[in-house]
Amino acid sequence: MTDLVRDWRSADISTSERSMLEFVEKLTLNPGQMTEQDVQQLRAAGFGDEDVLEISLICSYYNMINRLAESLGAEAEEEKLEGPIGQALPWR
Numbered sequence: 001m002t003d004l005v006r007d008w009r010s011a012d013i014s015t016s017e018r019s020m021l022e023f024v025e026k027l028t029l030n031p032g033q034m035t036e037q038d039v040q041q042l043r044a045a046g047f048g049d050e051d052v053l054e055i056s057l058i059c060s061y062y063n064m065i066n067r068l069a070e071s072l073g074a075e076a077e078e079e080k081l082e083g084p085i086g087q088a089l090p091w092r
Helices: 002-006 015-029 036-044 049-071 084-088
Strands: none
Touching (some): 036 049
16 A cells, blocks of 8 residues: 555556546646546546546545645644555655
């Protein structure tokens, strides 16, 4: 799991998982550049309409929560950063 957090591009994941991560990365970093082609790539990877909606909703929810926390100056609880995933986070 830490390999996935550190660098999902080189992690041993399925083609559909890779397509999903490409989609959510673009939605997170460049939401204004999303096109129908991005959705079509998810469909080509085996995701249905409900899957695309869920992927979009979950990604958008976490982006909203992160932006809200950052705007209020919230910090992660230290004990939650002690595990392997917390240790793999790039800002550590």
